[in-house]
Amino acid sequence: MTLLLETVNQGRLVEGHWPWPRAVVDAPIWRTLAQGLAAGETMLLSLWGDIGSVHMALLDETSAGIVVVTLDCPDGRFPSVGALHAPAVRLERGIRDLFGLQPDGATDTRPWLDHGRWGLDHPPLEGEGRRAARGWGEARDASGTVTPTRPASPADLPPPGGGTGEAVPYVFLPAEGENLHQIPVGPVHAGIIEPGHFRFTASGETVVRLEQRLGYVHKGIDALMAGANLEQAARLAGRTSGDSTVAYALAFSRAVEAALGFEAPPRALWLRALMAELERIANHLGDIGAICNDASFVIMHAETGILREYVLRTAYACFGHRLMMDCVVPGGVEAELDNQGALGVRALIERLRARFPVLVELYDNTASLQDRTVSTGIVKAELARLYGAGGPIGRASGRAFDARRILGYGPYDRLCFEVPVLTEGDVNARVWIRIREIEQSLGLIEQILQTLPDGSLRAPVVELAGAQTREGMALAESFRGDVLAWIRLDGVNITRCHLRDPSWFQWPLLEAAIEGNIVADFPLCNKSFNCSYSGHDI
Numbered sequence: 001m002t003l004l005l006e007t008v009n010q011g012r013l014v015e016g017h018w019p020w021p022r023a024v025v026d027a028p029i030w031r032t033l034a035q036g037l038a039a040g041e042t043m044l045l046s047l048w049g050d051i052g053s054v055h056m057a058l059l060d061e062t063s064a065g066i067v068v069v070t071l072d073c074p075d076g077r078f079p080s081v082g083a084l085h086a087p088a089v090r091l092e093r094g095i096r097d098l099f100g101l102q103p104d105g106a107t108d109t110r111p112w113l114d115h116g117r118w119g120l121d122h123p124p125l126e127g128e129g130r131r132a133a134r135g136w137g138e139a140r141d142a143s144g145t146v147t148p149t150r151p152a153s154p155a156d157l158p159p160p161g162g163g164t165g166e167a168v169p170y171v172f173l174p175a176e177g178e179n180l181h182q183i184p185v186g187p188v189h190a191g192i193i194e195p196g197h198f199r200f201t202a203s204g205e206t207v208v209r210l211e212q213r214l215g216y217v218h219k220g221i222d223a224l225m226a227g228a229n230l231e232q233a234a235r236l237a238g239r240t241s242g243d244s245t246v247a248y249a250l251a252f253s254r255a256v257e258a259a260l261g262f263e264a265p266p267r268a269l270w271l272r273a274l275m276a277e278l279e280r281i282a283n284h285l286g287d288i289g290a291i292c293n294d295a296s297f298v299i300m301h302a303e304t305g306i307l308r309e310y311v312l313r314t315a316y317a318c319f320g321h322r323l324m325m326d327c328v329v330p331g332g333v334e335a336e337l338d339n340q341g342a343l344g345v346r347a348l349i350e351r352l353r354a355r356f357p358v359l360v361e362l363y364d365n366t367a368s369l370q371d372r373t374v375s376t377g378i379v380k381a382e383l384a385r386l387y388g389a390g391g392p393i394g395r396a397s398g399r400a401f402d403a404r405r406i407l408g409y410g411p412y413d414r415l416c417f418e419v420p421v422l423t424e425g426d427v428n429a430r431v432w433i434r435i436r437e438i439e440q441s442l443g444l445i446e447q448i449l450q451t452l453p454d455g456s457l458r459a460p461v462v463e464l465a466g467a468q469t470r471e472g473m474a475l476a477e478s479f480r481g482d483v484l485a486w487i488r489l490d491g492v493n494i495t496r497c498h499l500r501d502p503s504w505f506q507w508p509l510l511e512a513a514i515e516g517n518i519v520a521d522f523p524l525c526n527k528s529f530n531c532s533y534s535g536h537d538i
Contacts, residue, residue, distance in 0.1 A: 004042060004060050007032055008067045009266030017471040018258040022055075022068040023510040027079055030071045033058065037085040043388040045475075046484050046500040047081060047091040047101035054078050055351065055498070057473070057484065059388070064406045068473065073101050080106040087387045087505055094538075098222065099260040114538060115214040144488065175201040183519065194533035199523070205518040210511045213287070217537045224395065227496035230256060230330050230461060233494045237485065238325055238445050240499050246272075246279045247478030248499065248535075249328035251485035256330040259489050260461065260470030267455040268332030269410045274345070275315075275324045275333075276476070277441040280354070282311040283479040284434040284441075285532050287392075291431055294523040295372040303359050307352060310505045314348045317341060332458030342449055349442055360435055373428040377513040379527035380425060390481025392437070393529055395421050396429035403477040415447050432487040437479075461492060469495075478502065480532065501535030 007305065011025035025033075033056065036042050045057035058066045071078050080103035082089035092103040093112035175454035180201050187195035195216040201209040220238055225233050237252035238245040250272055257263055264272070289304030312322040319327045327335045337345075363369060379389070384397035394401060402419040404412040420436035422429040473486040479500030488496040510529045514522055 003064065004033075004036070004058065004067060007036075009067055011069065014070070014471070016259075016332065016469060017068065017473075018261065020066040020068060020473060022070060022471065024070045024072065026073065026478075028048070030056075030069065031079050033069060034079065034081045034084045034088075035465070037081065037088075039356050040385070044081075044085060044087050044499065044505075045093070045388070045482075046504075047088050048486070048498040048500070049095035050496060051099070052076075054095060054101060055486070056081065056503050057486070061401065061406075066473075076100060077102045078102050079104050083107055086288075087508070090508065091504060110489075113218045115170075128335060145209045154162050170213060172199045172211050172213075173209070176187060177203060177208060179203060180208060185522075187213075192255050196533050200519060200522070202519055205520070207514050207517055207519055207522070210514050212507055212511060214533060217534050219534075220537065221538050222496075222498065225494050230492055230494070233487075233497060234329050235326060237497070238328070240538065241501060242323060242325070242530040243283055244279070244478040244480065244483065244501075244532070244535065245323050245325045246275045246328055247476045247483045248485070249326070249481045250276060251476035252487070252497075252499070253328055253330045254474035254476065255472040255485040255487045256461070256489070257472070258474055259470040259487060261494075262331075262459055262462075263410070264332040265456045265459055266411075266453045268457050268459075269294050269331045270448050270452045271337055271457070272328050273334070273411050273415070274337070274445060274452075275319065275327055276478075277444050277448070278311055278315050278345075279324065280479040281438050281441050282308050282315070283530075284392075284438050287309065288359075288363075288431055288434050290468065290527045290530070291373070291427065291524060294370060294527050297366060297369045300359060300369075301365060307355060307359075310348055310351060314344050317344050328459070331461045332456070334438075334458070336457060337452070342452075345445065345449060349445060352438075352442060356438065363431070363435075370428065372521070372524060373431060373528075374423075374426060376427045376521050377517060377528060378425045379513050381423060383509060383512055384425070386533050387509055390434040390477075391479065391504050391506070391510055392430045393509060394481060395419065396433045397425035398423045401482070403475040403482040407475060408477070409474070410450070414451075415444055417444050427524055430528040467491055480535075481506070483535075499535075499538065501532050501538075503531035503533075503536040506531045507536060 003196045007029060008023045010029055011023035014022045014024060037044055043059040043061055045059050052074065053070055053072045055068055055070050057066060059066050078101060080092060082092045082103065083105040089108050089111055092106055093108060093110065094100050096103065097111050097114040143150055183200040183202060183381045185198040187197045197213040199211045200207055221236055224236055228236065234249060234252060238249040240248045285304045285308040285508055289301040292300035315324050316322045319335040321327065327333055333341060379393060379397045381398040384394050389399060390401055398421060400419055400421045405419050417440045420433055470489045475482045475484050483502065484500040486498045487494060506529055510525065510531065514525050
């Protein structure tokens with residue numbers, strides 16, 4: 001961290017950025033930091049655009065130190081990080097689509113989020129301008145509160161393809177060899193799932209190359225955040241990826257609290273953790289069942305589905321929403337856990353502790369299932385580290401990063417738990433990481449119920465006197481890995497918000513994991529990753 005700080009300190013430190021420093025640097029320092037990423041000295045947490053500038057968040061894993069650096073781009077260009085560090089490539093492509101900023105020396109200049117149907121070359125981020133360009137308007141009530149209004153109908157949107165009515169053709173990367181054939185899959189799939197296109201190049205049944213095309217569920221959340229008040233912005237953050245609504249709301253709320261210099265009340269911190277662990281258990285149960293289902297072991301899918309349903313019903317009974325959406329807010333939480341709710345959570349834990357070990361034993365002792373999952377879809381440890389992969393994908397390949405432990409945000413700094421890590425990196429290892437994390441989450445919930453403090457649920461969010469601009473950043477551990485939120489406030493209104501899903505660094509690893517496997521094993525590998533389309537496509 002010392003070397004990283006020394007490099008960053010050569011730039012101009014920005015006041016009012018919490019809890020980690022941000023510095024404006026020049027192009028040579030930017031390149032030096034990119035070289036440090038390529039050398040493995042630091043880890044890329046995120047790379048995002050702004051009006052006339054780019055930002056990069058870096059992590060020193062040995063010290064858990066984080067810095068954010070900014071490079072002004074008066075000519076609309078910046079030195080490519082992706083040219084030196086592959087995990088930045090897709091992020092740079094997204095920056096180019098959203099802001100029109102060009103990464104000099106980029107290895108891939110194809111559009112990413114923009115499918116040629118926005119009607120704009122690079123939509124401006126100003127809330128009013130972007131909304132007007134996309135057919136949005138504004139409504140003001142009697143109190144003066146401004147809320148965005150949706151287009152009346154699809155016909156009110158600008159014509160696709162910049163007015164041509166046609167999408168821009170997308171060129172997939174070539175693969176060389178004899179007797180190769182391509183298999184296009186998606187974006188519309190057989191199940192009720194999010195859209196994404198997968199282009200397989202195969203030799204017989206063996207996958208030689210997989211290339212993804214995403215961006216089909218781009219929602220423009222970055223632009224919609226601009227000008228929103230905290231209540232509106234928190235609702236948007238929680239809808240970035242619905243299965244991680246608690247994690248996103250937590251990261252966003254903690255970023256706001258860091259910017260304004262206060263912390264949620266103790267009871268709210270404990271309730272946030274309870275919600276986060278319920279969310280983790282529900283999703284891990286769903287993933288384990290889906291993986292087994294794609295290996296034709298339907299009984300596990302049914303049994304884990306039943307347990308997941310119990311978790312969701314308990315969440316609804318306790319907090320009024322099956323996914324606990326809009327329960328975590330800046331300053332604390334909106335939902336209380338009463339005595340009846342606490343009894344319901346304890347009953348759920350008792351049920352899971354009784355039934356889940358039986359399912360684990362069933363998984364472990366079914367040879368036909370092990371035959372499909374063991375040694376399938378391996379992610380090498382060096383790739384997991386290169387991409388900073390979090391969650392079960394990273395931990396199944398030896399990377400132990402967990403924001404709850406490494407950054408120690410409350411109340412996890414006062415709770416006892418382990419971060420399970422394996423090194424095999426295959427589908428089976430990713431299943432076992434989820435199994436062990438469910439067990440750890442059960443223990444965490446028991447600790448939370450035993451030590452849940454009394455007190456208020458929410459601290460008032462007060463605009464700091466004389467503070468024109470405040471910035472904050474936070475990470476929260478979702479069931480997929482670390483979610484990042486970075487915000488800039490003008491008073492208590494959002495002027496800029498960047499949200500980064502762990503899937504940005506996991507989708508590329510799926511391409512690597514399937515190479516050399518057969519096409520029929522792709523659904524199995526894909527389910528063992530369960531990357532978010534919505535969280536990625538922002």
